[in-house]
Amino acid sequence: MASIALRGVKKNYGKTQVVHGVDLDFASGEFVVILGPSGCGKSTLLRMIAGLEEISDGTIAIDGTVVNKLEPRERGCAMVFQNYALYPHMSVAQNIGYSLKVAGIPVAERTKRIQAVARTLELEHLLDRKPMALSGGQRQRVAMGRAMIREPKVFLFDEPLSNLDAKLRVQMRSEIRKLHRRLSATSVFVTHDQVEAMTLADRLVVMNGGRVEQVGTPAEVYSRPASRFVATFVGAPAMNMLEGEVTLDGLSLLGGSRKLGVSRAGLPVGSKVAVGIRPEAVRLVAPKTPSALEATVDLVEELGAGRVIYVDLDGAPFSVVTSETVHPAPGNTVGLQFAEGDLHFFSSETGSRLDVFKASVPEPAL
Amino acid sequence: MVERTPFLNLFTHVILFVGFVFCIAPFVIVAIAASHNIKDVNDVPMSLLPGSDFWINIQTAWTTADLGPKLLNSFIMAFGVAAGKVIISALTAFSIVYFRYPGRTFIFWLIFVTLMLPLEVRIVPTYAVVANVLEPYQTIMDLTGLSWLIEKVSGVHVALNLGMLNSYPGLILPLIATATGTFLYRQFFLTVPDELTEAARMDGAGPLRFFIDVLLPLSRNNMAALGTIMFLWAWNQYLWPLLITTDQSHATAVTELKQLIPNVGGAPEWHIAMAGTLIIMLPPMIVVVLMQRWFVRGLIATEK
Numbered sequence: 028m029a030s031i032a033l034r035g036v037k038k039n040y041g042k043t044q045v046v047h048g049v050d051l052d053f054a055s056g057e058f059v060v061i062l063g064p065s066g067c068g069k070s071t072l073l074r075m076i077a078g079l080e081e082i083s084d085g086t087i088a089i090d091g092t093v094v095n096k097l098e099p100r101e102r103g104c105a106m107v108f109q110n111y112a113l114y115p116h117m118s119v120a121q122n123i124g125y126s127l128k129v130a131g132i133p134v135a136e137r138t139k140r141i142q143a144v145a146r147t148l149e150l151e152h153l154l155d156r157k158p159m160a161l162s163g164g165q166r167q168r169v170a171m172g173r174a175m176i177r178e179p180k181v182f183l184f185d186e187p188l189s190n191l192d193a194k195l196r197v198q199m200r201s202e203i204r205k206l207h208r209r210l211s212a213t214s215v216f217v218t219h220d221q222v223e224a225m226t227l228a229d230r231l232v233v234m235n236g237g238r239v240e241q242v243g244t245p246a247e248v249y250s251r252p253a254s255r256f257v258a259t260f261v262g263a264p265a266m267n268m269l270e271g272e273v274t275l276d277g278l279s280l281l282g283g284s285r286k287l288g289v290s291r292a293g294l295p296v297g298s299k300v301a302v303g304i305r306p307e308a309v310r311l312v313a314p315k316t317p318s319a320l321e322a323t324v325d326l327v328e329e330l331g332a333g334r335v336i337y338v339d340l341d342g343a344p345f346s347v348v349t350s351e352t353v354h355p356a357p358g359n360t361v362g363l364q365f366a367e368g369d370l371h372f373f374s375s376e377t378g379s380r381l382d383v384f385k386a387s388v389p390e391p392a393l
Numbered sequence: 394m395v396e397r398t399p400f401l402n403l404f405t406h407v408i409l410f411v412g413f414v415f416c417i418a419p420f421v422i423v424a425i426a427a428s429h430n431i432k433d434v435n436d437v438p439m440s441l442l443p444g445s446d447f448w449i450n451i452q453t454a455w456t457t458a459d460l461g462p463k464l465l466n467s468f469i470m471a472f473g474v475a476a477g478k479v480i481i482s483a484l485t486a487f488s489i490v491y492f493r494y495p496g497r498t499f500i501f502w503l504i505f506v507t508l509m510l511p512l513e514v515r516i517v518p519t520y521a522v523v524a525n526v527l528e529p530y531q532t533i534m535d536l537t538g539l540s541w542l543i544e545k546v547s548g549v550h551v552a553l554n555l556g557m558l559n560s561y562p563g564l565i566l567p568l569i570a571t572a573t574g575t576f577l578y579r580q581f582f583l584t585v586p587d588e589l590t591e592a593a594r595m596d597g598a599g600p601l602r603f604f605i606d607v608l609l610p611l612s613r614n615n616m617a618a619l620g621t622i623m624f625l626w627a628w629n630q631y632l633w634p635l636l637i638t639t640d641q642s643h644a645t646a647v648t649e650l651k652q653l654i655p656n657v658g659g660a661p662e663w664h665i666a667m668a669g670t671l672i673i674m675l676p677p678m679i680v681v682v683l684m685q686r687w688f689v690r691g692l693i694a695t696e697k
Contacts, residue, residue, distance in 0.1 A: 079591050100597030112588035116610040125606070126596035173596070 029103065029180035029213050030055045031076065035085035038071050038237075045071055047237045048085065053230075056211045058204075062224040063234035064260065070185055072234070073217045077106050077183050089181060100129075105174035106183040109190060111166045113158040113173075120145075120154040123172040130177075144172045147206075164195045171203075175210070182207075184216040188223060200226055221261050225249070233257045251371075255378040258303045258371055264335055264346045266303045270375065273298045285320060285341070299375035306348040308369035311336065311355070312362040319362030324355045338363070420674075427451070427667040434664040446664065454669035458649045459641075466564075467628055467646040468676065473565035474627035475620045482574030482619060483612065487604055489575070490582040491590070507572045512633060520636060523563045527553035559640040568627055574619050581615050582608065617687030621680060628677050646673045 031053040038046040046068040053059050061069045074080040076087055078099035086093050094102045105126075113122050120141050121128075127137045145151045148168045158166055167187060174182060184203070188196045204227055207214055218224050224231055225245040233240045233248060233256075241253035252258035252266075259265045271278040271287065273294045278287040280302065287302065294300075312319050322338035322345060333350035338361060347363065355361050372381040422441075426434050429444035454460065489501050512519060522528060531553045534540040540551040557563030585608065593603040609616075634645045653669040655661050681688070 077595065079594065099594045104595070106592075106595045108588045108592060110586065110588050112586065112592035114589065114592070114607055116607075125593075125598075129597045129602060173592075 029090040031181065031213060031215070032088045032091075033072075033076075033085070034088075036072065036075060036082060036087060037084035038068070038075060038080065039083045044083075045237050046075075046083075049239055051232060051239065051242065053213055053215065055213055058207050058214045058216065058227060058229045059232060060216045060218060060224040060228035060230075061232045061234060062218060062221060062261070065219055067234045068237040069217045069219075069234050073106075073183055073185055073215060076102075076181070076215060077104050078102050079106075103180040104183055105177050105179035105181070106185065107167075107170045107174050107187040109186045111158070111170040111187075111190075113166060113169055115158055118155050118157060119150060119161070119169050119172075122158065122169055123150075123176050126173070126177050140176055144176045147175070148172050163191050164199065167191060167195075167199055168202075171206070175206075179212060182210075182212050182214040184214065184218075186218055187216075188218070189220070196223070203227065221263065225261075233260065235260070251380070252303075253380050255301055255303070255373040258373065262305060262307075264306050264348065266305050266371070267309075267345045268373075269302045269304075269340070269343060269345075271300050271302050273300060278302065294381075300381060301373045301375050301378075303371035303373065304365055304369055306335065306346040308365050309347045309349075310364045311347055311349050311351065311353050312364045314360045314362045316362045316364065319364045321360055321362055324357050324359045324361055326357060327355065336361075423667045423670055426664055427671055429664050431660070431662060431664060434667075435661050447668070450664050450668035451672065454653055454665045454672060457665065458646075458652045458669055460646060460649065460669065460672055462642070463644055463646040463649045464673070464676065466643060467673075469561055470564045470568075470630075470634070470645055471624045471627040471677075473561065474568045475623040477565060477569040478571075478574050478623045479616050479620050481569055482578045483604075483609065483616075485575045486578030486582055487608065490579055491600065504572045504575050507570065511571070512567060516632070516636065519567050523557045523567060523637060525553070526555040526557055558637050559643045561643070563637050564634060564643065564645070565627075568630065568633065574623070577615060577619055578612065581612055585611065614687055614690045617684050618690075621684040621688045624680050625677050 031051075033049050033051040036046060036049045037044065049072060061072065063069045071080060075082050076089075078094065078097060078101075082095050086095055088094065089102055089104075114125065117125065120138075123144055124137050124141045127140065132140075141154070142151070145154055148171060150165070150168055150172060153161065153165060153169075158169065161169065167190075170187065187203075188199055191199060200223060203216075216223075216227055228245050230242065231245050231248045232242050235256045241248055241257045243251075243253075248257060248261055252261060255268065259268060269280050269285075271280045273296055274286075275296055276286075278300065279285070280287055314321055320340065322340045324336060325339050325344075326337040328335040328337070333348055334354075336347045336349060336355060338345050338347065340363075345363070353361075373379065374381055422439075425441055425443050426439065427450050428447035429439070430446045433440055433444050485504060489497065489504075525531075531540070531551070534543075534551060534553075543549060543551050557566070589607065590603065593607055598606060629647060630645070631647050635648045638644045638648065650666070650669055650673060653662075653666040655663065655666065
C-alpha cells in the first residue's frame with residue numbers, strides 16, 4: 028500500500044505537450060480511475076507513474092519518495108496492459124512467475140506463490156498452457172496474476188478490459204473490484220469507458236487535452252460536473268446542452284426562441300452560458316402542459332428497460348431517457364418537463380461550471 | 394481461392410516436374426559417374442546406367458583426399474561461422490532496435506555498407522589483418538609516434554604480432570562480419586510488440602535479461618533459418634580457405650576437392666572426383682533436411 032503524489036507533472040514529445048502540469052494525490056489503498064477520451068494523456072500519465080515514460084517536468088512521489096529517476100522495477104508498481112503482453116513462449120506458470128525468477132527467488136517458493144495466485148484467479152488447471160491456447164478472459168486473468176504475484180504497492184491498469192467482449196468485461200470488472208477489496212493495494216485504472224469508470228472508482232479523475240478537468244467520487248462527477256466537457260463526457264446518452272444568453276429577466280435559449288426564468292445573479296446581461304440537463308432528468312408530458320417545452324420527436328431507441336427519445340428542440344438535438352410507458356412516434360409533438368435543480372450552467376467561454384444561477388421553473392415560452 | 398481446373402492443374406504439375414528434372418539431373422549424373430570405373434566414365438557419351446564401382450570409388454576418394462580431417466575442418470568452420478553469425482547478428486540488431494544512443498544511425502549505416510563490401514572485394518586488406526590481427530594498432534602507434542615514445546622510455550621495441558593464418562579463428566572470424574543476418578534480426582525485432590518490452594521492464598528484467606529470456610526464445614525460427622543459410626554458405630567457401638590455409642592440417646573439404654580433380658596430363662579419374670563431390674555434398678544436405686521445417690518457418694511465417 029502506498030500513496031501517490033503528482034506535482035506539476037508534464038510530458039512533451041519534442042515540441043508537442045501532451046500532459047500540461049497535473050497535480051493529483053492518490054490516497055493509500057484507493058481505487059482511482061482516470062477517465063478521458065483517447066489522446067487526452069491518461070495513458071501517458073499512467074506510464075509516467077509506472078516509469079515507462081520519462082517525466083518532462085514535475086515530480087511523482089510514491090510513498091513520499093520521488094521516483095522520477097527510478098527504474099520501473101524499483102518503484103514497486105505492477106501493470107496490466109491492454110493487450111495483456113504475455114510472453115508467448117512461456118507457459119502460464121512461467122508468465123506469472125517471471126518477475127520472481129528475475130528477482131532470484133528460489134524455485135520452491137516461486138512455485139508456492141504461483142499456486143497461490145493461480146488459486147485466487149482460478150487458473151490452476153491452465154498453468155501448463157501457453158498464452159496462445161487461452162481465451163481472452165483467461166489471458167486477462169494471467170496478466171492480472173503476473174501483476175499480483177509481486178505483491179506490489181501500486182497496481183496500474185492500462186485499459187485492461189477494452190479487448191474483451193461485453194459480457195466478459197462486466198464479469199472482469201467485478202473481479203477486479205473484488206480483488207482490490209481483498210488486496211487493498213493502491214490502484215490506478217485508465218479507461219475511456221465511463222461505465223467501467225463509474226462502477227470501479229473510489230475516486231474519478233476526468234482528463235481532457237492533457238489537463239485534469241475534475242476529481243471526485245463518481246456520484247459527484249455525475250451530479251455536479253465541473254465543466255462542460257465533463258458534463259457531456261460522463262453519462263450516456265450525453266447531457267443535453269442548450270446555448271443561452273443572459274437577459275434582464277433570466278435566460279434566453281436557442282437564439283431567443285425559448286426563455287428560462289432564472290435569476291442572473293450578477294452576470295452581465297448578454298453573457299453567453301450553456302445550460303445542461305441530463306436526459307434521465309427530463310420528463311415526457313403531454314404537449315401543451317403548462318411549464319413544459321414543446322419539441323418534435325425525431326427517433327425512438329428501444330432499450331428494453333426504457334427508451335431513448337431523440338427530439339428536435341427548434342433545431343437543437345435533445346434526448347430524453349424514459350422508462351414510462353409513453354410511446355411517442357417520430358413526428359409527434361411532446362412536452363418536456365424538468366426540475367430546476369437538475370439544470371447545470373456552464374460558461375460558454377471557459378466551459379467551467381457556474382453555480383451563480385438559482386434556477387426557477389422554466390416558463391412556457393411562446 | 395479454390396479453383397477446379399483440371400487442365401491448369403496438370404499444366405502446373407508438368408512445369409513443376411520439368412523444373413525438378415532440371416534441378417536433379419546434374420546430381421543424378423554425378424552419382425552415376427561416381428559408380429563407373431575409369432574406362433566407363435571416359436566413354437563418350439557416358440553410359441547413364443550405373444556401374445558397380447560406387448563404394449570402391451568412394452573409398453578411393455576418401456583416402457586420396459584425406460577427407461576425414463578435411464570434413465571435420467569444414468564442419469568446424471561452417472558451424473563456427475553459423476554460430477558466430479547468429480550471435481553477432483542478434484546482438485547488433487538488439488542494439489540498433491532497442492537502444493537510443495548517439496551515433497546509432499551512423500552505426501546502422503556502417504553495418505549496411507558492409508553489404509556492399511563482401512569478402513572478395515576486400516580480400517587483400519582482410520588477409521593482411523588476419524596475417525597480423527594487431528597490425529592496424531601497430532600502424533596507429535607508429536604513426537602517432539607512440540611506439541617511438543615507448544621505445545625511448547622503456548627500451549622495448551613494440552612489434553605487435555598476432556597471426557591467424559592456418560587457424561580456425563582465421564578461417565571463421567572474417568566470414569562472420571557481414572550485415573545480412575543483422576537485417577533479418579532487425580526486421581524480426583521490429584515485429585515484437587512494444588508492450589512485451591514494457592512488461593519485461595515492469596517485471597524487473599534488465600536489457601540483457603530481456604534479450605536472453607524473451608527475445609532469443611522468440612527468435613528461434615530466425616536463428617534456425619540464418620544458421621542454416623550461413624552453414625551452407627560457409628561450407629561452400631573456396632577462395633578464403635584456399636588463401637589462408639597453406640598448411641594441410643587446416644584445409645577444408647571444398648579446397649581439397651581440387652586434389653581429386655584430374656590435372657592436365659594426369660589420369661582422367663573423373664569417377665573419383667565425382668565420388669568426392671558426393672561425399673562433400675552430403676553434410677550440408679543433411680543440415681538442410683534436418684532444419685527444413687524451422688528454416689521455412691523462420692523465413693516466411695511470423696508467429697503471432
